[in-house]
Amino acid sequence: MRSILATLLAAGGSLVLASTALAMDCTNVSKSDPMDGAQVLIDGNTGDVLWTSTGLAERLERGVVDPTNGEGLHGIIAIDFTGDGSADVSTWFGVGPDGTAIAEPALLNGPACRGLTSLELYFAECLGG
Secondary structure, eight states, X not given: OHHHHHHHHHHHHHHHHHHHHHHOOEEETTOSOTTTTEEEEEETTTOOEEEEOHHHHHHHHHTSSOTTTOTTOOEXXXXXXXXXXXXXXXXXXXXXXXXXXXXXXXXXXXXXXXXXXXXXXXXXXXXXX
């Protein structure tokens, strides 16, 4: 069962990551650990699933979450861009009004490097790249 789950997660990881980039373009920069509350850790370079919470694994097994498109997933996704197995940033998936993105004014209503901000601003202004 574990290998089936791993296969399903790996297959859906890239799509979920791509959907996250399009739909949930925000992060909480003030959060001390991007893994806090995360349900899944995804490799930001390959889309591979590196880790999943027990709760998410159970929801995948029961068919509550569709691994091909992320339907049914609501919460925090952590992403490792450096390849060290640790989360570098986290974002929300399936939250906000009707499971859509958090409103842009909320993302731009404060400093780019503190609190809730867009991932684009975070990478450009806080990480310099």
